[in-house]
Amino acid sequence: MILVGVDAGGTSTISIAYTCEGKFIGIGESGPGNFHNVGLENAVNNIRDAIYKSTKGLKPDVACIGLAGLDSKYDYEVLSSALKDLAKDTIIEHDSFISLYAETRGKPGIIIISGTGSVVMGYDGKRRLRVGGAGWLLSDEGSAYWIGRKALRLLVKMLDGREEKTLLADLILQKLSASGLDDLIKWAYHEGHKIEEIASLAQIVDIAANKGDKKAQELFYLAAKEISNDVIYISKKLGIKTAYMSGGMFSSKLFKSYVVDLLKKEGIIALDKKKSP
Amino acid sequence: MILVGVDAGGTSTISIAYTCEGKFIGIGESGPGNFHNVGLENAVNNIRDAIYKSTKGLKPDVACIGLAGLDSKYDYEVLSSALKDLAKDTIIEHDSFISLYAETRGKPGIIIISGTGSVVMGYDGKRRLRVGGAGWLLSDEGSAYWIGRKALRLLVKMLDGREEKTLLADLILQKLSASGLDDLIKWAYHEGHKIEEIASLAQIVDIAANKGDKKAQELFYLAAKEISNDVIYISKKLGIKTAYMSGGMFSSKLFKSYVVDLLKKEGIIALDKKKSP
Numbered sequence: 001m002i003l004v005g006v007d008a009g010g011t012s013t014i015s016i017a018y019t020c021e022g023k024f025i026g027i028g029e030s031g032p033g034n035f036h037n038v039g040l041e042n043a044v045n046n047i048r049d050a051i052y053k054s055t056k057g058l059k060p061d062v063a064c065i066g067l068a069g070l071d072s073k074y075d076y077e078v079l080s081s082a083l084k085d086l087a088k089d090t091i092i093e094h095d096s097f098i099s100l101y102a103e104t105r106g107k108p109g110i111i112i113i114s115g116t117g118s119v120v121m122g123y124d125g126k127r128r129l130r131v132g133g134a135g136w137l138l139s140d141e142g143s144a145y146w147i148g149r150k151a152l153r154l155l156v157k158m159l160d161g162r163e164e165k166t167l168l169a170d171l172i173l174q175k176l177s178a179s180g181l182d183d184l185i186k187w188a189y190h191e192g193h194k195i196e197e198i199a200s201l202a203q204i205v206d207i208a209a210n211k212g213d214k215k216a217q218e219l220f221y222l223a224a225k226e227i228s229n230d231v232i233y234i235s236k237k238l239g240i241k242t243a244y245m246s247g248g249m250f251s252s253k254l255f256k257s258y259v260v261d262l263l264k265k266e267g268i269i270a271l272d273k274k275k276s277p
Numbered sequence: 278m279i280l281v282g283v284d285a286g287g288t289s290t291i292s293i294a295y296t297c298e299g300k301f302i303g304i305g306e307s308g309p310g311n312f313h314n315v316g317l318e319n320a321v322n323n324i325r326d327a328i329y330k331s332t333k334g335l336k337p338d339v340a341c342i343g344l345a346g347l348d349s350k351y352d353y354e355v356l357s358s359a360l361k362d363l364a365k366d367t368i369i370e371h372d373s374f375i376s377l378y379a380e381t382r383g384k385p386g387i388i389i390i391s392g393t394g395s396v397v398m399g400y401d402g403k404r405r406l407r408v409g410g411a412g413w414l415l416s417d418e419g420s421a422y423w424i425g426r427k428a429l430r431l432l433v434k435m436l437d438g439r440e441e442k443t444l445l446a447d448l449i450l451q452k453l454s455a456s457g458l459d460d461l462i463k464w465a466y467h468e469g470h471k472i473e474e475i476a477s478l479a480q481i482v483d484i485a486a487n488k489g490d491k492k493a494q495e496l497f498y499l500a501a502k503e504i505s506n507d508v509i510y511i512s513k514k515l516g517i518k519t520a521y522m523s524g525g526m527f528s529s530k531l532f533k534s535y536v537v538d539l540l541k542k543e544g545i546i547a548l549d550k551k552k553s554p
Contacts, residue, residue, distance in 0.1 A: 072460075073459045075463075130437070131434075131437045132433075134458065134461070134462055135462065137470070138432075139433045153416060155415075156415045157408075157416075160407070160408045161406075162507065181349065184411070185348045185411055185412065185415065186351040188412060188414050188415050189313040189346075190355075193414070
């Protein structure tokens, strides 16, 4: 029997395969697995690729897939049907619950995920409560996409004179190989909406913030404030005071320190989530 | 000789045809003409439809087309080439300048356009200065899309418990024939990004605001504040104290009154733009 666990996120998909006896078979990695962002076909192909890389080409008996973008009952219907043939038995779950469960093994806790998108979920042993996580258009406050979009809008204000131009402007233009507003508009509209590219700008904001750019620091603080408010809301509702931080945004020391400090003021301890085994 | 003037905006395209002697031929109306939102083929088809309806099927000698979405030199290249066969001689211009020129006939002034998108342009007789107008992703603060998107994000917070639910939530759900978050997520992601539908939610915010919904009023005030700041910036740069209001958002009495009052505080008089002839 081959068992695989899959983490299908907004930036990449990772699959790990084991035998029933606990023998490690392999790890497979591929592109984004959030079908809201890349479309169903791309998402399914990426998930399939990751799984078969991890199993060295063998069909798994059981695949448990944690999915970003599994946000509504319609998503559940669409994804169940699209993924059912990837293993003899396929289990799909919202990635936030998988992530929290991996941390607490079923005990109460709050998971804060901020990667391409964001979501906060709490579990008190009985009830699950989730806020945000409704995707790039409707929610995901404090995610990399949210930060990247705000950075782009700030950049336009810097370029047309409404805001003072800082280092952040130069760094984003450089990253996008753009020389000004003309190039930026071309980049934004002439080739479709680029969710991952926009999210990747959060890394540029981090670089600028670390070099002392006040506007970049403000942006990160605003993002941390938004997602911390979500955690505080869940904490109060469920009476849980421990939260685990997961997702690419927390690789920024500055962003993480803002979140940790904001939560500490409310008596909530924010901890690093353990890495995958 | 047949001359046509075309206003190609985010919501609709209107063409008016005259003979050289000033004899009115006709008016033609069609769908959106902003190619950033609906794609180049749709935009060109809509513009062609409007023109030929206005000329009763005759090819115009000169077409002067004011275009929303003509925001960069790349847009200019793409649109010049795509529209050049619609008349013997085709002139394209940014819709904000056409709109301002129609009002002042070349005299100094500021135009505030807030429809699906938004842009503010000033002209002091020599220099043109434009801010915003870089489209739904990058700018267009205080536009109907900007308001609609913020309303959707507020709605999600109302639905997942982070904000208190008001009348606005019920009205938006009703408008989208959605019963809750599941339907909303399906609407948002399962059929592509709906720029005009999102912009049309500004009308719902207006209805809620007029019924006393504080959250809806706050949203309109925030939008008015953003676009007024753009006007104040241009006013200071060019030394112009008269602004003309144009576009669908100003059909909201409340939104207009916020803008008029905010500008009045800075000594700027905001006037209604004359209707088309």
